[in-house]
Amino acid sequence: MPILRNPSRTTRSSVLAALTLATALLLAGCGGDANAGGTGTKLALDAALPTTVPAGAKIVVGDPTTQKALELSGQVDKVSGFVQFANLSGGPQTTEAFRANALDVGAVAEIPSIQATWTGLHVKIVASKFRQDPINHPIYELGVAPGVEVKTLADLRGKKIAYSPGQAQGALILKVLKKAGLTKEDVKLIELPSTGDVYPNALAAKQVDVAPIGGVSIKRYLTKYGKDGGTTIQHGIRDDAGHLYVPTSSLEDEGKAAAIRAYVAAWGVAQDWIDKHPKEWIEGYYVKDQGLTAEDGQWLVDNAGKPDISADWSDAIKRHQETIELLATETKNPVIQATDLYDLRFQSVAVDAIKAASTGAAK
Template sequence: MPTRRIGLLALVLIGASGALSVFAATREPKAVGAQTGGLSLEAPLPTQVPPGVTLVIGDPITQAVAEHEGWLDDLPFKVKFAEITGGPNVTEAFHAKVLDGGTAMNIPPIHATWVGIPVRMIAVRQKADWQEKPTFQLAIAPKANIRSLGDLRGKRIAYSQGQAQGELVLKILRDQGISTREVTLVETPSTSADAYVNALIGGLVDAAPIGAGAPTKRYLDNYAADGARVLAHGQRDDFTMLYVREEVLREPGKAAALRQYAQLWARALAWQNDHPAEWARLYYESRQGLSPADAAYVVRSEGARIVPADWSEAIRLEQDSIGLMAEATGHEPFPAEILFDRRFEPLVAQAYANARKTTRLAAASPSGDAR
């Protein structure tokens, strides 16, 4: 079925942004198995999608692959792709109920829970080589006089408590034995790729976590001669997922559709791993406007992403994140398990494994056709 993009979501999100700013009460997360009507979150996922179901998803990565390969035409439901990315924007769209699901790193679901928006992760991905290829680098301003992580004491650091970059800053400080009272955390929501770089160059901060791919390359290409640098932080920052509003999972038709979409998400991830050069051209050159050299650099810096067959490690990491962010924000910690819908766990893992197996078989065939 053809896909359509939502053009007027920005108007709705203006109101959503204001609404989120007045959320003052901390949500008391519901216990696992708590129900508010509709399909039980403990019931088996429905397999049949009734006519007329539409999912609204903010997921440009899967969108690019699925449209390129023509996979969306085979779905028994419609997908409307919204141009909404980044945890804060997805959370705003969830609050306005104009988005069923979106992609982000691991911190936005925690903050969505704290502001009263129940969400569930239905697909998880991690990096196979996260130590060598981190998602973020800690960038240092040209005149900051920071040579090591220990030099962060007394400095101004870009920070966003609702995003993974904010958690990374807290992890680095914790590892270095530096209290948040010994630094100045400068609230800098990274809603665009250049927000942190602009803060560094503008003299607003001394250090900031920036993307390890194109943002780091551009930053060093443009400012290394002035003294800019990046420091390896050694923290795990590779946890990315597909998550949805909990109430969407209580609608049987949409739950069945999400079952298939999550498998498509895993299939698209496998395709990216198996077609790095084509992925660089398809997404980073054509959609992001990067040069061929920069696009290839970004894909190399990303490394291979995998779908874990067991989410136990992801849940453990998320529990640590909840504790760290709760201490930093004054919110109450809660069990990480309520953020994960493990009914999807075997489905997504199997879809990923099947896609990788299909590609390997196709590569070994005379035609080499992986589609």
């Protein structure tokens, strides 16, 4: 069955999007020219990573959550000399910013690195974070519209399902269908952007029967529409991947590579700080920065569970390969090798930094 597209959705060319985004970043003062800040010294992609950031090296980083964690933990000064933060995240934005040479590091899930490679943009993953007990602590649940009967994955047959190709939510839907023994022809995929409250609103309006919703939207959807019959069900699939990825051109500059390595180390320490300081995180990020209630913030902390940052990416690469093969079949793109998406030189950087910080704090 063909995918039904939202008639209100507009499309733009990648070139126009890239230019628009780059201009917006520069004018807003929250981004920069990622061509600047390099030392000009060429570094091979298999060379040892430099461990000292040279004077003048700078990178532009789109990772607002970690930025706030660094500020709240008092660690931001350790990277402020070589990092300029851009207020953007997510696959479409970061990939276009890479194309516009406006960004060096982006925070995403597992799909953007695949999509970027399929469109000819060379990128590498330099940090990975997951959740301990990810099945019981998923990022997304399947929201079910009021009055719609969906209690198991098999009940998805014939339903209208929100679908966002090229994003984590879209890949999740394909995985869910596969697990249920269904194909795209067994359902009606309604293409909708997954930003903001689009999915919860589409469920409430019965524009779709089912949509993957995540974060505090799960709690709010059930609170607002549960009385009318709105529900959610668990999908039982790992959806917990979180990565930092970069254009390979940034890694080929010695100064930028050193800065990226240092940022990954700071990123690791920041994730550990978030886990160990939930009260400060709830108050400083969820309440003061995101405008949520303390109750919502506590729900998000509890729902996330414990972070899992490993110095061995082999299992992550294996799962990523399974995702690639599923998406390749569904989108008619070539199968690429997940190993090629990861820069294994960074494999232990975050973990080593966390251990060093913990040792220092214990002294």
